[in-house]
Amino acid sequence: MSSYYSSILQGAVLTVGVSLAALVVAVLLGLAGAGAKLSGRPVLVALATLYTTIIRGIPELVLMLLVFYGGTIGLNSLLEAMGSEATVDINPFLAGVLTIGFIYGAYMTETFRGAILAIPKGQAEAAWAFGMGRMQTFMRITAPQMVRYALPGFTNNWLVLIKATALVSLIGLQEMTYLAKQASAATRSPFAYFLFTAALFLIYTTVSLWVLRRLNARYSLGTKRVQL
Amino acid sequence: MKKLLLAVALGSLCVVSFAQGKDLKVAIDPTYEPFTFKTADGKPTGFDVDIASALCEQIKRKCVFVEQVWDSMIPGLQAKKYDVIISSMSITADRLKVIDFTNKYYNTPSRVVVKKDVKFDGPASLKGKKIGVLKGSTQEKYAMGELKTAGVDVVAYEAQDQVYLDIKSGRLDGTVADFVEVTGGFLSKPEGKDYNLVGPELYIEKYFGVGAGIGLRKGDTALKNELNTAIKTIRGNGSYKKINDKYFKFDVYGK
Numbered sequence: 295m296s297s298y299y300s301s302i303l304q305g306a307v308l309t310v311g312v313s314l315a316a317l318v319v320a321v322l323l324g325l326a327g328a329g330a331k332l333s334g335r336p337v338l339v340a341l342a343t344l345y346t347t348i349i350r351g352i353p354e355l356v357l358m359l360l361v362f363y364g365g366t367i368g369l370n371s372l373l374e375a376m377g378s379e380a381t382v383d384i385n386p387f388l389a390g391v392l393t394i395g396f397i398y399g400a401y402m403t404e405t406f407r408g409a410i411l412a413i414p415k416g417q418a419e420a421a422w423a424f425g426m427g428r429m430q431t432f433m434r435i436t437a438p439q440m441v442r443y444a445l446p447g448f449t450n451n452w453l454v455l456i457k458a459t460a461l462v463s464l465i466g467l468q469e470m471t472y473l474a475k476q477a478s479a480a481t482r483s484p485f486a487y488f489l490f491t492a493a494l495f496l497i498y499t500t501v502s503l504w505v506l507r508r509l510n511a512r513y514s515l516g517t518k519r520v521q522l
Numbered sequence: 523m524k525k526l527l528l529a530v531a532l533g534s535l536c537v538v539s540f541a542q543g544k545d546l547k548v549a550i551d552p553t554y555e556p557f558t559f560k561t562a563d564g565k566p567t568g569f570d571v572d573i574a575s576a577l578c579e580q581i582k583r584k585c586v587f588v589e590q591v592w593d594s595m596i597p598g599l600q601a602k603k604y605d606v607i608i609s610s611m612s613i614t615a616d617r618l619k620v621i622d623f624t625n626k627y628y629n630t631p632s633r634v635v636v637k638k639d640v641k642f643d644g645p646a647s648l649k650g651k652k653i654g655v656l657k658g659s660t661q662e663k664y665a666m667g668e669l670k671t672a673g674v675d676v677v678a679y680e681a682q683d684q685v686y687l688d689i690k691s692g693r694l695d696g697t698v699a700d701f702v703e704v705t706g707g708f709l710s711k712p713e714g715k716d717y718n719l720v721g722p723e724l725y726i727e728k729y730f731g732v733g734a735g736i737g738l739r740k741g742d743t744a745l746k747n748e749l750n751t752a753i754k755t756i757r758g759n760g761s762y763k764k765i766n767d768k769y770f771k772f773d774v775y776g777k
Contacts, residue, residue, distance in 0.1 A: 297564075298562050362601075370601065383603065466588070476552050479559055480559035
């Protein structure tokens with residue numbers, strides 16, 4: 295009985311791994327997207343707008359099936375058409391990380407864009423006047439200040455992202471929700487295992503919230519308090 | 523340079539495997555006790571799993587089990603993540619449009635279950651009673667076709683568990699369900715003690731289909747023929763019966 299719990303705990307490790315790796319991808323994409331949207335260059339703006347519009351408008355479940363299975367089926371029929379016997383197997387961990395990262399990158403784009411816009415334009419202009427380049431301005435002036443504005447939206451995105459990892463079982467990853475389902479089916483007692491999984495999720499999100507609150511306090515020094 | 527990087531990135535994402543060799547990759551969704559489920563130490567087990575192993579032995583290939591969520595079972599087969607599905611998948615006309623099936627390897631009957639004090643002699647004797655069924659199931663088709671026409675109040679639910687919950691709370695008089703499902707999930711439990719199976723074992727093909735088969739990609743005819751022969755062989759040589767008796771008190775192969 296108890297080893298079902300230990301297998302769910304192993305799934306929890308995977309959940310943490312997938313979500314953290316996906317967060318890195320999402321933040322990078324979000325920064326790139328926000329940069330593109332604010333760049334004022336028509337092509338970049340159009341691309342970034344297309345990205346956020348399409349991704350935020352399609353359910354994650356559909357996207358995941360489309361990217362993972364659609365992609366594999368496409369690659370395989372391509373190989374077959376070229377007369378090859380080989381079959382392609384996409385690594386499910388990477389696929390899950392990239393898909394979730396790609397989806398939440400779109401939400402991060404909007405969060406970061408809003409945060410950057412919240413910083414008075416004069417600050418960047420002053421930096422340029424001092425002779426700082428674009429990158430230097432971003433690292434020294436914009437980034438440290440935008441953190442405070444981005445954190446509330448970021449926190450929301452992060453919590454939703456954590457819960458979205460429950461979908462990666464669709465592409466063959468044994469995350470904790472699927473393992474809980476297996477355990478409850480085998481023992482025909484669903485509540486214990488699902489409650490256990492819910493508690494694990496709650497612990498994970500609570501710890502996240504605590505860390506983010508600390509971060510918020512750090513970046514809000516000298517300003518009025520913002521509640522997360 | 524960029525193209526090279528892209529190629530490397532794509533390459534690291536995928537593993538290209540050649541001519542599967544001797545391994546037969548078998549997809550299961552281990553959430554269906556006693557057919558496919560996992561033991562506490564994480565090993566796949568159950569009737570489907572044992573049958574798969576017996577069939578692999580017959581066709582002299584090694585079974586490698588791949589766990590797959592039910593919702594993406596067929597896409598995974600089409601994406602060649604595995605070669606066959608042996609996971610209690612019923613052979614239906616809709617599924618036959620996209621994948622192929624072997625002959626059935628089991629066909630459990632459905633049964634009507636009502637409270638012990640209800641006298642049952644055919645659908646008409648349930649007139650005015652409320653019977654719960656799983657939405658979209660073969661049992662729902664049967665209930666709509668045979669019971670509703672006899673004046674029974676048929677209610678469809680999203681999950682069979684909800685049917686049991688509503689029986690427990692007194693909103694339903696009974697259910698029509700798969701025999702194995704209803705004995706394991708209801709009759710053997712305390713809340714099912716006042717209920718019993720009534721009427722004959724239901725096998726009517728127009729409602730219940732022909733049973734569960736092994737799903738494979740269209741065009742895999744050689745493998746399909748091999749597996750069909752293997753099913754016949756294990757039915758004949760007693761290994762099917764041995765597996766059957768490990769899990770059930772009756773022959774699940776059906777008529």
